[in-house]
Amino acid sequence: MSIERSNPSGTVAWTGIAGELLLALFKGVVGYFTGSKALLGDALYSASDAAGALARRIPWRTSSKLRSAQQADLRAGRTEPILAILFSVLVLMGGLQIAVAAVRDLASGRVQTPGQFTLIAILVSLAVKEALFQFQYRQSKKQGDGMHTVYADNHRFSLYSSITVLIGVILAMAGSAFQWSMLQYMDSISALIVAALLLRRGYRLIVSSVYGQLVQETEQEDAINFIDTVQRVHGVITVDDLKASEQGHYITIDLKISVNPRITVQEGAEIADRVKKLLMHRFLHVSIVNIQVVPYDPGYPYKSNHHLTDNEQPTLLQ
Secondary structure, eight states: OOEEOOOHHHHHHHHHHHHHHHHHHHHHHHHHHHTOHHHHHHHHHHHHHHHHHHHHHSOOOOOOEESOTTTTOEEOOOOOOHHHHHHHHHHHHHHHHHHHHHHHHHHHOOOOOOOHHHHHHHHHHHHHHHHHHHHHHHHHHHHTOSTHHHHHHHHHHHHHHHHHHHHHHHHHHHHHHTTOTTGGGHHHHHHHHHHHHHHHHHHHHHHHHHHHHHHHHHOHHHHHHHHHHHHTSTTOOEEEEEEEEEETTEEEEEEEEEEOTTSOHHHHHHHHHHHHHHHHHHOTTEEEEEEEEEEOOTTOSSOOSOOOSOOSSOOTTO
């Protein structure tokens, strides 16, 4: 028997990932056919947002595991965050490609003025992006999972990218309409600015992937504190497994707890909810807590901090 606790914050995160990927595809297609380097760069930035969110959702590495709930015997594991680093490298390469293409256009003097459809695509993408952000931010605040600060930080720089592209396209179109040659280069100039934002984004992804792992390997005291906190929750018999993954300043915890096998599924979910709330209120840097609830195995060789009240079946807990 296994009770898997539902994770509403996961649904919100995956909605954002899917939305960013669709926006990236839409802006990329429009930018390619209209010749707007700035819009291509903005499409890549949306793709990097999706990649960053995906890296936060998937546990690329394991920081610590608990094998004994009473003795807190931690055995640190290590899995290289290969996919997270690959995303980061692709973002860096894309930023460099956009920058090189923009410099080439500026040097040659052959610039292609974006059309009205480019402007419409930017405005539509801005509206969709804002709607996605408002949905994620409000749901996160409602659920109290702490991810609203991450959404706000990512949205701010993504908005910088889109507004830069919007200004560049409008000025380039104005330069073409009024025959102001200097303004016609604004699309390429805004592409350079977006490329700089992409390089910053790729760098931060690499730092959070590599540096985050090094921090986890040296700070096992945090994992011990997590375990002690979980064991204080009434109804938790043992903590069978705990994994803490760090992404920048935020931590995702995946843990497996044992409860009385005679309780209902709803009671098990209530215990898991108490564990999640206690962890997130006591440790402000914990942003996501995923909990698996399983029935306690009487054959488990350790005692716990919780005694079963039904004595019909002899166990080691008595």
